[in-house]
Amino acid sequence: MKNSLLIGVGGIIGMVITIAAVLFIIILISWYVSTRNAFVRLKNKLEEAWATIDVFLKKRFDLIPNLVETVKGYAKHESETLNKVVEARNVGLGARTADEKMQAANNLSGSLKTLFQVVQESYPDLKANSNFLDLQNQLKSIESELESSRRYYNGVVKAFNTKLEIFPACIVGSRMGEDYKKRNYFELDSEEERKNVKVQF
Secondary structure, three states: OHHHHHHHHHHHHHHHHHHHHHHHHHHHHHHHHHHHHHHHHHHHHHHHHHHHHHHHHHHHHHHHHHHHHHHHHHOOOOHHHHHHHHHHHHHHHHOOOHHHHHHHHHHHHHHHHHHHHHHHHHOHHHHOOHHHHHHHHHHHHHHHHHHHHHHHHHHHHHHHHHHHHOOOHHHHHOOOOHHHOOOOOOOOOOHHHHOOOOOOO
């Protein structure tokens, strides 16, 4: 009787341990799947945010030739400044990775600032040209949208990088491949570049 009671208690303990182990495995698998899905959602948000920035960078690149041609008619002696703008645009168009595009965008911002500074100081007639004013307004709108997109992108990068670094989510993130590595913020290189391109006169 005593032996059968011990066998019964041992069987119940074994069954409880088995159920606890199965529940632990189910919870672990559920957590892993949930964490992996969270990484996938964040990566998709990152790609969407970058695609939006890419659209505004392209609009900006497309606007540059018209802007340069308009300025050329008035500022014949500013070929070096105009060439820098065109060169920065071409580098941007040729950039392939996000980091290359960020660097090219920063270089173009610097070139545009120099151009607008020269125009403001030396060419009052150009400031009144309707075509130039229209291009200036378009660029101002693009710069504003680009700044908003950059802020959103950086917010998603922060969430993504944080999830990659916190424990225990970092265990899942480290096993997900090259697309799930820490991302760089879209930062401007200097304090001067942190200010929007000045397009008002």
